[in-house]
Amino acid sequence: MNILVIGNGGREHALAWKMRQSPLCQKIYVAPGNAGTASVAENVSIGVDDFARLGQFCIDKAIDLVVVGPEGPLVNGIRDFFENDAALKNILMVGPGKIGAQLEGSKDYSKQFMLRNNIPTAKARTFAAGDLVQALDYISECKPPIVLKADGLAGGKGVVISLSQGEAKAVIKEMLVNKRFGAASSKVLIEEFLNGIELSVFVLTDGKDYVLLPEAKDYKRIGDGDTGPNTGGMGAVSPVIFADSVFMSKIEERIVKPTIDGLLREKIDYKGFIFVGIMNVGGNPFVIEYNARMGDPETQAVMPRIKSDLVDLLAACGKGQLAGKNLEVHDDFAVTVALVSGGYPGEYETGKVISGLDHQGDSIVFHAGTTKHEDDVITHGGRVLAISGSGNSLEQARARAYKTASGIDWEGLYYRKDIGQDLMNYKG
Structure with missing residues (x-):
C-alpha cells in the first residue's frame, strides 16, 4: 500500500515508524513531516489544512491509505472533503468526519454526547461571552478546585484548574472576555473537579x-x-x-x-x-x-x-x-x-x-x-x-x-x- 500520514509531530513520526515495519507498506509519505520522519518516509511540503493539494498528491502518487495525525484537519473536515470528491472518495482514511471530530472540537458537544449516552463524566455547565454574569454566579455555587475548559481546540492548553472561587472568576473573565485562548474560549465549560x-x-x-x-x-x-x-x-x-x-x-x-x-x-x-x-x-x-x-x-x-x-x-x-x-x-x-x-x-x-x-x-x-x-x-x-x-x-x-x-x-x-x-x- 502507498500511505500518506498527515502531520509533523512526534505522534506522526511514531505512526510512520511503526507502519514502515509492515510488509503491506510499499511507500510512505508524511506531510509536512519533520527531520525524523525523513528517516522512515518521504516528507512532502504540504500543510495539514491544504486539502486540495493533499488530495491532488494522493491522486498523483496513487495513495491507498491516509492516516490523519493531528486534530485540526479532522475538525476542519478533511474526510468530508475527500468523500465529496469523486476522485478521492475511495481512498481509505483513518480519521473521522467533521461531525465525529466534534467529540474533540467542542467540549460542550462531547459533554452533551456523554450525557445523552449515559457515559460517566464530571458535572458541567457551558457559558458564552454574553453569559458572564451567570457564569460568575455559577462559580459562587461551585466547590473548589474548579475546572475551566475552553470549548474549542487550544493545543492541549485550554484547561485551567482554579483553587478558589476568586481565581476561577478571574480566569473565566480572561477566557470569555479577553479571549485568552482566542476563538477556542468563545464558550467555556465550568466543570466539577474529579480527584483521582x-x-x-x-x-x-x-x-x-x-x-x-x-x-x-x-x-x-x-x-x-x-x-x-x-x-x-x-x-x-x-x-x-x-x-x-x-x-x-x-x-x-x-x-x-x-x-x-x-x-x-x-x-x-x-x-x-x-x-x-x-x-x-x-x-x-x-x-x-x-x-x-x-x-x-x-x-x-x-x-x-x-x-x-x-x-x-x-x-x-x-x-x-x-x-x-x-x-x-x-x-x-x-x-x-x-x-x-x-x-x-x-x-x-x-x-x-x-x-x-x-x-x-x-x-x-x-x-x-x-x-x-x-x-x-x-x-x-x-x-x-x-x-x-x-x-x-x-x-x-x-x-x-x-x-x-x-x-x-x-x-x-x-x-x-x-x-x-x-x-x-x-x-x-
Whole structure:
C-alpha cells in the first residue's frame, strides 16, 4: 500500500515508524513531516489544512491509505472533503468526519454526547461571552478546585484548574472576555473537579467494531511533581500499573461500548481513533475528555509496544472491516520523555542546533519540532524530541529513556526528570 500520514509531530513520526515495519507498506509519505520522519518516509511540503493539494498528491502518487495525525484537519473536515470528491472518495482514511471530530472540537458537544449516552463524566455547565454574569454566579455555587475548559481546540492548553472561587472568576473573565485562548474560549465549560489519577485509553474503531490499543498515562504539566502550567504533554508511560483487567473491563463496559453504540445510534460514521481521557476516581472510571486522534506523546509510548501489523489494522478500519481483528502487544514497559525548548509552553526560541542524535542507545528518538538546516538538525517547535525507552520493567525503561536524553543537547534544552516516578511508587 502507498500511505500518506498527515502531520509533523512526534505522534506522526511514531505512526510512520511503526507502519514502515509492515510488509503491506510499499511507500510512505508524511506531510509536512519533520527531520525524523525523513528517516522512515518521504516528507512532502504540504500543510495539514491544504486539502486540495493533499488530495491532488494522493491522486498523483496513487495513495491507498491516509492516516490523519493531528486534530485540526479532522475538525476542519478533511474526510468530508475527500468523500465529496469523486476522485478521492475511495481512498481509505483513518480519521473521522467533521461531525465525529466534534467529540474533540467542542467540549460542550462531547459533554452533551456523554450525557445523552449515559457515559460517566464530571458535572458541567457551558457559558458564552454574553453569559458572564451567570457564569460568575455559577462559580459562587461551585466547590473548589474548579475546572475551566475552553470549548474549542487550544493545543492541549485550554484547561485551567482554579483553587478558589476568586481565581476561577478571574480566569473565566480572561477566557470569555479577553479571549485568552482566542476563538477556542468563545464558550467555556465550568466543570466539577474529579480527584483521582489520569489514564489515556485508545480505541481504533470503524464505527461498528473496535480494537483497544495499549493504555498510557501522560504528564501534562511543565514541572517535576506535576507543577506549573499545562503543556501539550511532557512524557508518557505504558502500561499503567493501576489499569488492571478489572479496571479496564469497567472502562470497556461503561465507556467504550456506550461510546461506539452512541455513534451508531446518532448515525455518526466514525472511522478512526478515539482517545478517551479517563480519571480513575476510587476505582471507577470517569471521562474527562474525548480526542478524535491518537495522543501525543502517548503514541510514542504505545507504538513500540504493538506487536501486530499496524497497517493491516488501519486498512481494516478504513474499509469498515475491524470485526474479528485482534491486537497483539509486547509485555515490555515503555517510557517516553519529551525534550522541549526553554520557555515552553510560553515563548521560546527555535533554530538551535541539536547534538547527540547519533547516539540513541537502547531508546528510540522520535522527532517532533525539528527540521534540517544544511547538515544540522535544528529545533523548530516547543516540543522538540520524544525519547522512548523500553524494558522488562518500568525502572529499566525509565533508565534507558533518561540515559539517551542525557546525551542529547541544544541551547535551552529542558525535560522533566520524574516521568513514571509516581507509578513506581504507586500504592493504589
